[in-house]
Amino acid sequence: MRPQIVLFGDSITQQSFGSAGWGAALADAYCRKADVLLRGYGGYNTRWALFLLHHIFPLDNSNPPVATTIFFGANDAALFGRTSERQHVPVEDISIHCLQRLSPIMLVVLITPPPVDEDGRMEYAKSLYGEKAMKLPERTNEMTGVYARQCIETAKDLGVPFIDLWSKMQETEGWQKKFLSDGLHLTEEGNAVVHKEVVEVFSVAGLSSEEMPYDFPHHSQIDAKNPEKTFQQQQCLAQPL
Numbered sequence: 001m002r003p004q005i006v007l008f009g010d011s012i013t014q015q016s017f018g019s020a021g022w023g024a025a026l027a028d029a030y031c032r033k034a035d036v037l038l039r040g041y042g043g044y045n046t047r048w049a050l051f052l053l054h055h056i057f058p059l060d061n062s063n064p065p066v067a068t069t070i071f072f073g074a075n076d077a078a079l080f081g082r083t084s085e086r087q088h089v090p091v092e093d094i095s096i097h098c099l100q101r102l103s104p105i106m107l108v109v110l111i112t113p114p115p116v117d118e119d120g121r122m123e124y125a126k127s128l129y130g131e132k133a134m135k136l137p138e139r140t141n142e143m144t145g146v147y148a149r150q151c152i153e154t155a156k157d158l159g160v161p162f163i164d165l166w167s168k169m170q171e172t173e174g175w176q177k178k179f180l181s182d183g184l185h186l187t188e189e190g191n192a193v194v195h196k197e198v199v200e201v202f203s204v205a206g207l208s209s210e211e212m213p214y215d216f217p218h219h220s221q222i223d224a225k226n227p228e229k230t231f232q233q234q235q236c237l238a239q240p241l
Helices: 011-017 022-029 046-056 097-101 118-132 141-158 165-169 175-179 188-204 227-232
Strands: 004-009 035-040 067-071 107-111
Touching: 004 011, 004 022, 004 046, 011 022, 011 035, 011 067, 022 035, 022 188, 107 141, 107 188, 118 175, 141 165, 165 188, 175 188
Parallel strands: 004 035, 004 067, 067 107
Antiparallel strands: none
16 A cells, blocks of 8 residues: 555645646655645635544544645634634644644644735735725735744644745745745745755655655566566456456
């Protein structure tokens, strides 16, 4: 059975299997080596995500995922009193410490929310609602930074790796339009940043795709005249069609 890698998060994760998405790139990188499972839930915050934990990570699972990315916070950081306030979670209420109890051997990687391009969010709202669009952005980059720092502190408390996406993207001039399509979600270039960072963390943790074995023999290793010999070594028996 192939190892599993779970991508757990909000819409930025849900969209990651789209064209040039970071999740799709991971699935391609780990092809025939690990199954990359998409568990992205658009609009969810960490409070709502807690209700899904034991469905996605059953406590009685004898074969837990080898790794999981946790990518929330963008919705928690929605400002109270503005258009997306129903998604708001006070930063002091965010709790993902229970992840540590899911599996002591599973690699958990926390990813901070990306930065927010406030002008981009306003432009996007106007493109959808015209004059009825919000007058103030429902998220600010400054407040999202507060949630990003909380994510980092949580990772340090748990002793798990993290990706400071909020800071990383802002190191590039023009990040607002280069990495974000609507002030919040990722462009092709933004997806590439996430993919690169996740691959690096996985590699440091010993989960490099290059070093993982194929689930079954490469075709070049199969004895064309006696294929049974090759597959018997892995206890695979041909089944009648």
